[in-house]
Amino acid sequence: MSIVERLEKLDRRLIFVLILLAVVIPLVRPIGFKIEVSEPVQQLYEAIESLNPGSRVIISCDYDPSTMPEIYPMNQALARHCFSRDLKIVGMGLWPQGVPLGQASMEQAAEEYGKSYGVDYVNLGFKAGGIVVVSSVAENIPATYPQDYAGRPVSELPIMDGVRNFDNIELIISLSAGDPGVREWVMIGQGRYGKTVGAGVTAVSAPAFYPYLQAGQLVGMMGGMKGAAEYEILMEGTGTASRGMDAQSVAHGLIIFFILFANFFYLVGRRKMPWKR
Amino acid sequence: MKKQIPLLITFVAGMVMLVQYFIPHRPFSEVYRLFNQWYLVVAVFAMILGIGNLIKIHSVRLRRRGSGWQYSIVLLCSLGVMGVAGLGWGIERGGFFDYLYWNMYYPLSSTMFALLAFFVASASYRAFRARTAEATLLLASAILVMLGRVPLGNYLWDRLPLLGDWIMSYPNMAGQRAIMIGIALGVVSTSLRIILGIERTYLAGR
Amino acid sequence: MDGVGRSLVRYWRSALPLVIVLWSVSGAASGATTPDTVTPEPPSPPSNVAAEDRSNDAGGSVVISWTKSADDGGGKESVVEYLVLRSTSLAGEFQQIGSVRSGVAQFVDQNSIDGTPYFYMVRASDGVSLSLPEVSEAASSSAQWFHTGRTNILVAGALLSFLVLLFIRKAKRGEELYIRPIAGLEAVDEAVGRATEMGKPIMYVPGIMDMDDIQTIASMIILGRVARKAAEYETALLVPTSRSLVMSAAQETVKEAYLDAGRPDAFDADRIRYLTDDQFGYAAGVDGLMLREVPGAIFYMGAFYAESLILAETGHSTGAIQIAGTAMPSQLPFFVTACDYTLIGEELFAASAYLSKEPLLLGSLKGQDWGKAISIAILVGGVILVSFGMSKIVEWLTTR
Numbered sequence: 020m021s022i023v024e025r026l027e028k029l030d031r032r033l034i035f036v037l038i039l040l041a042v043v044i045p046l047v048r049p050i051g052f053k054i055e056v057s058e059p060v061q062q063l064y065e066a067i068e069s070l071n072p073g074s075r076v077i078i079s080c081d082y083d084p085s086t087m088p089e090i091y092p093m094n095q096a097l098a099r100h101c102f103s104r105d106l107k108i109v110g111m112g113l114w115p116q117g118v119p120l121g122q123a124s125m126e127q128a129a130e131e132y133g134k135s136y137g138v139d140y141v142n143l144g145f146k147a148g149g150i151v152v153v154s155s156v157a158e159n160i161p162a163t164y165p166q167d168y169a170g171r172p173v174s175e176l177p178i179m180d181g182v183r184n185f186d187n188i189e190l191i192i193s194l195s196a197g198d199p200g201v202r203e204w205v206m207i208g209q210g211r212y213g214k215t216v217g218a219g220v221t222a223v224s225a226p227a228f229y230p231y232l233q234a235g236q237l238v239g240m241m242g243g244m245k246g247a248a249e250y251e252i253l254m255e256g257t258g259t260a261s262r263g264m265d266a267q268s269v270a271h272g273l274i275i276f277f278i279l280f281a282n283f284f285y286l287v288g289r290r291k292m293p294w295k296r
Numbered sequence: 297m298k299k300q301i302p303l304l305i306t307f308v309a310g311m312v313m314l315v316q317y318f319i320p321h322r323p324f325s326e327v328y329r330l331f332n333q334w335y336l337v338v339a340v341f342a343m344i345l346g347i348g349n350l351i352k353i354h355s356v357r358l359r360r361r362g363s364g365w366q367y368s369i370v371l372l373c374s375l376g377v378m379g380v381a382g383l384g385w386g387i388e389r390g391g392f393f394d395y396l397y398w399n400m401y402y403p404l405s406s407t408m409f410a411l412l413a414f415f416v417a418s419a420s421y422r423a424f425r426a427r428t429a430e431a432t433l434l435l436a437s438a439i440l441v442m443l444g445r446v447p448l449g450n451y452l453w454d455r456l457p458l459l460g461d462w463i464m465s466y467p468n469m470a471g472q473r474a475i476m477i478g479i480a481l482g483v484v485s486t487s488l489r490i491i492l493g494i495e496r497t498y499l500a501g502r
Numbered sequence: 503m504d505g506v507g508r509s510l511v512r513y514w515r516s517a518l519p520l521v522i523v524l525w526s527v528s529g530a531a532s533g534a535t536t537p538d539t540v541t542p543e544p545p546s547p548p549s550n551v552a553a554e555d556r557s558n559d560a561g562g563s564v565v566i567s568w569t570k571s572a573d574d575g576g577g578k579e580s581v582v583e584y585l586v587l588r589s590t591s592l593a594g595e596f597q598q599i600g601s602v603r604s605g606v607a608q609f610v611d612q613n614s615i616d617g618t619p620y621f622y623m624v625r626a627s628d629g630v631s632l633s634l635p636e637v638s639e640a641a642s643s644s645a646q647w648f649h650t651g652r653t654n655i656l657v658a659g660a661l662l663s664f665l666v667l668l669f670i671r672k673a674k675r676g677e678e679l680y681i682r683p684i685a686g687l688e689a690v691d692e693a694v695g696r697a698t699e700m701g702k703p704i705m706y707v708p709g710i711m712d713m714d715d716i717q718t719i720a721s722m723i724i725l726g727r728v729a730r731k732a733a734e735y736e737t738a739l740l741v742p743t744s745r746s747l748v749m750s751a752a753q754e755t756v757k758e759a760y761l762d763a764g765r766p767d768a769f770d771a772d773r774i775r776y777l778t779d780d781q782f783g784y785a786a787g788v789d790g791l792m793l794r795e796v797p798g799a800i801f802y803m804g805a806f807y808a809e810s811l812i813l814a815e816t817g818h819s820t821g822a823i824q825i826a827g828t829a830m831p832s833q834l835p836f837f838v839t840a841c842d843y844t845l846i847g848e849e850l851f852a853a854s855a856y857l858s859k860e861p862l863l864l865g866s867l868k869g870q871d872w873g874k875a876i877s878i879a880i881l882v883g884g885v886i887l888v889s890f891g892m893s894k895i896v897e898w899l900t901t902r
Contacts, residue, residue, distance in 0.1 A: 031418040031819075038417045052447030055457055071605055084402035085409035085782050085808075119397060122389065147343070148336045155332060169388055181600075186610050197781075197807045198711070210901060222445070223808060224832045229469045230476070245445055268448035270413065275439050277421040282435070285425050318652055321645040325560035342712070346746030349776050363794075408782030409808060415815040422818075423839040472831050475847045477877055479829040482848030483716050484662055485870040494670065494862050495723065495854065 026284045034277065041273040045265040052268050054261065059232055060249040063217045063239025064100070066190060072105035074189040075182065077156075078125075079204065080110065080117030082196035086221050090194050091120060092247035092260035093219035097192060098128035098140075100254055107178050108140040109188065111164070113152060113199040115145040118168055137176040144168030149199030153207045157185045185212045190238075194219040201228060201237070209236050219246065303493040310491035351375070437463050545581050545626045546572040547633035548607070553622045553641035561616040561645030567608045571626040571633060574604050580628040586611070587623040592637065596623050614643040654898055661876070666869030673865030681867060686825050686843035687856045690801075693823045694731045697798030702822075703738035704728070705797040707813060709804020709828070710744040710784055713751055716851075717829050721804035722748075722755050723854040724827070728801060729759035733768060741774040742791055744784045749776040785809035789816040802826040802841070803850065806833045814840035827853060 070076070078097060082090045101108050110125055112118040122142045134140060143164040146152045155163040160182055166172055173179045181187060191214050193204040201218045208214040215238050220228060222243025231237040241250055244267060247260035313331065316324040354368040362368075381393040388394065426432040443449035444460015489495035548568040556563035566586060574581035581604045587596035588611065602609050614620060619640035626633040673679055697704045706728060708721040725741065732739040739756065743749040753774045760769040777787040789812065792800070800817045802810070802824070810826075810833040817824050818840050826837035827845030837844045845853060848870070855863035884895045 029421065031421070034418050034421055035414045038414050042413065052451050054447050055450050055454075057457070057461060071603060073603065083405060083781075085405040087402070087406060116397075116401075119387065119389070119394065126389070146336070147340055148332070151332045151335050154328075155336075158329075169386075183612070186612075198805075221808070226464055226468050227472055227832050229465055230473050233465070233469065243445070264447050268446040268451075271442045271446045272448055274417050274420055275442055277417060278424045278435065278439065281421050281424070282426050318649050318656055319647060320558050320560045320649050321647045322560055325645075342745075342747055343779075346776060346779060349746050349749065350778070353775060405780070405782050408786055408812070411812050412808060415811050419811060419815055419836070419839050475831045475834070478848040478874065479831075479851075481662065481870050481873050481877070482829070482851035484659070484873075485666055485866050486716055486720060486851045488663055488666055489863070489866050490719065494866065 026280075029281075037273060038270060041269045042266045045269045046262070049262065050265045050268070052265055054245070054248050054252050054264060056249045056252055057246075059240040059242070060246050060253070061239070063192075063241060064250065064253045066215060066217055066238045067097075067100050067104060067106070070104065070106055070189050073107065075107045075109055075178075075187060076101055077109045077111065077188050077191045078121065079191070079193045079195075079200075080112040080121035081114050081193055081200040082120070082221075083114055083116035084120070086196035087120065088259070088263065089221050089244045089247065090196060090219055091124065092244070092258050093241050093250060094121060094124040094194055095127060095258060096247060096250040096254050096260075097194075097219070098124045099131065099256075100250075102128050102132035102134050102139065103254075109143065109160075109178070109182070110140060111143040111156075112145045113149055113203070114196075117194070118142065118145045122168065137171075138178055141173070141176055141178050142168045143173070150203040150207065153199075153203045157207055157212050159184050160187075185214055188214065190215050190217065192217040192219065195224075196221050197224070201231075205231055205236050222246075299496070303496070307491055307493060310487070314491075347375070437467070441468075544631040545574075545628045545633045547636050548574075548584060548624050548626055549636060551622065551624045551636040551638040553620070553638040555641060555643050556610065558646055558649040558651055561643050562612060562614055564611045564614045564620065564622070564641050564643050565608065566611060566622045566624065566638065568624050568636065570605070570607050573628070574626065581626045582629045583627050584609070585625045585627055585632065587625070587635075588620050589623070590618060590620060592621055596621075596635075601627075611643075616643050616645060618642055652901060655901060662869070662873040665872045666866045669868035669872070670862050670865035673861035673868075676861075679861070679864045679868050681852070681856065681864060684845065684849050684852065684856060686827060686845040686849065687853055689823075689825055689843045690728065690857065691731065693799035693801070693825055694728065694735055694737060696823055698735040698737045700798040702798030703740050703795055704732055705740045705742075705788075705792065705795070705800045705817075705822075707788060707800065707802045707804070708741065708743055708748055708752060709802075709806055710781055710809065711805040712745045713747045715805050717805040718745075718748060720851050720853065721827075722751050724801075724803050724850075724857065725752060726755045726759050727854070727857040729756040730763050733760045733763035733765045736765070736768065738770075739773060740791065740795060740797065742777050742784075742788050743775070744777060744779060744781075746776050749774060781807060781809055782812075785812045788813055792816050792820050792822075796820050797822050800824045802828070802837065803845075803853075804828065806830055806837075811836040811840060817841075 067076070078094070078101075080094065098108065108125060110118075110121045112121055125140045125142065126136075129135065129140060136142075143160075144167060146155075146163065148155075152163065161173055161179065164173055167176065185208065191204055191208045193201045193216065195201045195218065201216075201220060204216050204218075209216045216236070217239045218228060218231075218237050219241040220243075222245070225240070225242030225246075228237060228240055228242075232240055241247055244260045244263050247258070248264045251258045251261050309331075312327055316328045351372065354371050356362075358365050358368045358372070378393065378396060381391070381396060385391050385393060387397075424431075424435055424438070426435055440456070441460045441463050443452065444457045444463075449456035449460065486495065548571045551566065551568040553564055553566045556565045568584070571581050571584075583601045583603055584606070585601050586599055586609045588599045589596040599611055599613070600609055609624075611620070611622070619642045621640055622638045623635045624638075625635050669679070694704060706725055708725060709715075709718055711718050713719065713722075729739055741752050741756065743752055753771050756774055757766075757769050757771070760766055777784050792813075793816065797817075797820065800820075800822045802813060802817075803826070806813075806828050807830070810828070810830075814824060814826065814837060824841040825843045825845075826841040827850040828834065828837060829847050829850055831847070834844065834846055852867050852870075855867045880895075880899075884899070887893075887895050
């Protein structure tokens with residue numbers, strides 16, 4: 020095999036090692052690339068800014084630990100933003116693993132802003148059924164969730180006073196890594212009940228939601244770790260997402276280098292052996 | 297008869313759910329709520345069924361010393377420990393279940409997901425070749441979007457993120473919408489075939 | 503009265519005004535003033551209070567709307583909430599049924615009895631006093647028999663159904679229907695043949711969603727066809743599933759396929775197994791199976807998420823020929839990159855018709871295609887109309 024052919028068919032384990040180094044080194048020695056805030060993230064931020072203190076926001080944690088690096092920082096930033104504006108958070112999850120993650124983010128932010136469980140935030144927990152649960156919540160929240168995630172009756176919690184259904188909720192945000200998730204909230208929440216819906220999604224699924232953004236069905240959206248980093252910038256702080264952007268930048272750069280490198284040798288090879296494709 | 301009853305159930309359930317979407321009046325709104333509740337119950341039972349099946353398969357493998365029986369022990373023990381921890385001591389923060397969740401399940405799950413980073417690199421290296429004009433165009437767009445979505449792009453040229461966003465918001469979205477419309481039509485056609493009993497392979501057999 | 507008594511009376515006479523002032527000030531400070539007592543000026547009332555039945559619902563709801571008080575958001579900015587009261591007659595007693603925060607000009611009464619006329623009163627409150635009341639005309643709730651906001655969907659659905667049934671009828675009458683070649687589906691035979699030649703098994707991955715997902719149902723349909731081929735060629739078929747119900751359905755489908763092919767003895771239920779519901783646990787399990795069993799052909803048909811590339815790359819490393827089909831737009835690029843053939847979106851739903859060549863199924867495919875042609879015509883026409891400022895079509899296409 021000529022050097023061209025050998026380089027074209029590089030052992031993928033070498034690629035794996037280089038990617039590992041590209042991710043680890045910037046985490047250990049940050050570079051400090053500047054992060055610009057994009058419009059969808061700005062719109063989501065403004066949607067929360069426009070709410071009156073005391074408004075209720077549903078944050079639905081529809082993700083699991085595998086997508087935590089991208090979505091958990093969004094969860095944290097949103098919880099902090101809501102509490103800084105004295106908004107009340109009604110947490111829940113269409114994925115069972117999302118519930119403890121949502122709880123952790125709310126507890127962290129509550130400690131920072133002096134908020135208490137049951138008064139300023141609640142975690143209703145998980146219910147199986149996806150879109151069925153969303154329809155149920157739209158009609159009657161206490162009937163769908165008679166108890167919170169820890170088994171306390173919601174009727175005893177001050178935050179749920181007078182909360183019957185979507186009519187008592189000002190904003191819905193779905194932090195979603197797949198299905199059920201944003202689509203269900205948009206279909207029922209925005210499509211059927213006309214509620215304002217925002218989203219936080221993984222980078223790979225963000226392109227699929229641009230049509231919803233354009234059509235106005237989503238008021239704003241955070242896409243991937245970059246979206247989370249941008250929201251952290253708007254909250255005038257840094258978090259895990261901002262710190263991860265350096266590593267992501269270098270990794271992207273390396274993958275682009277691989278592609279160009281491989282194509283260079285492919286084109287050289289083609290010139291030398293034009294019958295070979 | 298074995299085939300007729302499921303087809304009849306499919307037809308009735310399908311038509312009822314179709315009709316209730318357009319008729320808000322009772323009893324159709326009640327039917328929808330009823331079906332919703334039944335589905336919630338069925339979903340929970342399906343979980344129980346799945347767990348039962350998993351235990352059965354691995355117990356049999358363990359008993360027969362089938363290939364990989366040692367891993368069956370690990371699986372059954374993990375299932376037992378997590379189940380007992382959750383049911384016995386609750387799932388609240390600070391509990392044993394919570395400890396296992398954050399220190400075992402979470403790292404394992406994240407690790408599998410992290411494999412994607414490596415596989416994307418190796419797949420890109422292997423497959424992204426400028427074989428045709430379209431492939432070259434795809435390659436160029438991919439590079440622009442990849443750079444535009446990280447701070448590195450902004451560092452190289454401050455207009456790069458805007459270019460990347462433009463590609464995502466217009467050509468990409470147009471393509472996504474076209475695929476979504478095609479899929480929606482395919483779903484309607486397939487659903488119609490299933491409700492009317494024209495398509496029966498999913499029920500097993502012709 | 504003695505001297506002490508006279509002193510006491512003199513004391514109380516001089517202290518009394520002070521006591522009265524102190525008492526009224528403390529009363530105001532403790533917020534003990536009740537509505538309509540003498541207080542600082544009450545807020546301006548809301549205006550144009552209107553009540554009407556909530557449309558397109560199952561009854562029991564009345565929507566009350568009003569124009570905000572002048573003191574809400576402007577003027578004194580003193581309004582904190584609006585109280586909504588209800589009575590069955592103008593002269594009757596109004597009971598409070600709810601309240602909304604300032605800035606909101608609508609309330610939904612969800613506890614009305616259909617057919618009963620109600621009068622609604624709205625009063626602005628600044629936390630201390632209430633504005634003058636404003637009362638609406640009588641309104642009663644009722645249930646509607648048809649959701650007018652979904653007329654457009656009904657028309658579109660009816661049109662598409664009509665086209666599908668029309669072409670099915672044509673196919674029944676023996677009309678020849680042409681469909682274009684789909685490379686991925688034409689390669690199914692080739693893939694099964696190759697695995698047979700190499701003496702390796704076939705692996706079929708039906709996605710990670712449950713039987714309630716239409717893609718999984720489409721996958722079961724294709725599995726039936728692939729299983730039939732595998733039975734005819736006597737090639738082993740492995741089907742790892744992510745859901746218990748999918749496992750049951752797959753076992754039934756494959757069993758029937760082997761029966762149809764006249765090889766019921768070759769069917770092995772243990773080769774169709776449930777792994778786990780967990781997404782990455784399933785990916786790890788399937789990867790392990792691929793590396794141990796080394797299949798000659800791998801099919802990915804159904805709904806996939808982030809695990810798609812993990813599966814496809816591992817499959818590629820085993821040297822198997824890979825055919826994928828999914829209606830998840832976000833996963834299509836990964837399959838296109840890593841697999842030999844990919845069925846894009848609706849091609850997955852066309853597969854059953856394509857593989858079986860049954861006239862009824864082909865007919866439905868034709869109807870679907872005509873539906874797409876009409877969609878394209880509406881898109882192009884709509885773009886032209888909107889470009890000339892005629893946006894009525896956009897309103898008509900919007901769902902409520």
